[in-house]
Amino acid sequence: xxxxxxxxxxxxxxxxxxxxxxxxxxxxxxxxxxxxxxxxxxxxxxxxxxxxxxxxxxxxxxxxxxxxxxxxxxxxxxxxxxxxxxxxxxxxxxxxxxxxxxxxxxxxxxxxxxxxxxxxxxxxxxxxxxxxxxxxxxxxxxxxxxxxxxxxxxxxxxxxxxxxxxxxxxxxxxxx
Numbered sequence: 001x002x003x004x005x006x007x008x009x010x011x012x013x014x015x016x017x018x019x020x021x022x023x024x025x026x027x028x029x030x031x032x033x034x035x036x037x038x039x040x041x042x043x044x045x046x047x048x049x050x051x052x053x054x055x056x057x058x059x060x061x062x063x064x065x066x067x068x069x070x071x072x073x074x075x076x077x078x079x080x081x082x083x084x085x086x087x088x089x090x091x092x093x094x095x096x097x098x099x100x101x102x103x104x105x106x107x108x109x110x111x112x113x114x115x116x117x118x119x120x121x122x123x124x125x126x127x128x129x130x131x132x133x134x135x136x137x138x139x140x141x142x143x144x145x146x147x148x149x150x151x152x153x154x155x156x157x158x159x160x161x162x163x164x165x166x167x168x169x170x171x172x173x174x175x176x
């Protein structure tokens with residue numbers, strides 16, 4: 001059964017099954033870490049504002065009501081692939097103990113920086129070493145240009161072994 005119910009808007013059904021949990025193996029220095037990725041409804045919704053949104057865009061999940069966003073939904077289709085192809089790429093620390101990476105996404109006839117925010121935890125599930133919760137993903141043109149980098153596999157290993165990842169010096173963010 002899919003995690004998120006589909007949304008029907010103006011006669012179009014928007015499927016959410018691409019945001020069901022995803023398991024990937026991440027390799028670091030000869031070890032393989034099973035990583036389970038969960039996505040939140042913030043990947044395809046935005047804050048509901050009764051003055052700006054029609055009632056038909058309401059999307060409720062897990063006790064939270066937000067506004068379904070067609071643009072965010074379209075961009076979210078690539079999220080599983082982004083994680084499957086992170087490989088040895090860099091992710092960045094936020095100031096709130098989470099991480100992010102940026103991809104360039106097509107939107108409105110141009111391109112926008114698409115920022116994916118996530119937290120990672122040591123898993124307590126059998127057969128899973130690390131759990132990643134994608135808290136949000138959306139176009140963010142004004143995103144910072146500098147942050148503290150870490151290679152994705154190193155971050156996964158640190159979480160699997162319950163190690164602290166120290167913040168290194170901020171560097172210019174690489175945008176893929």
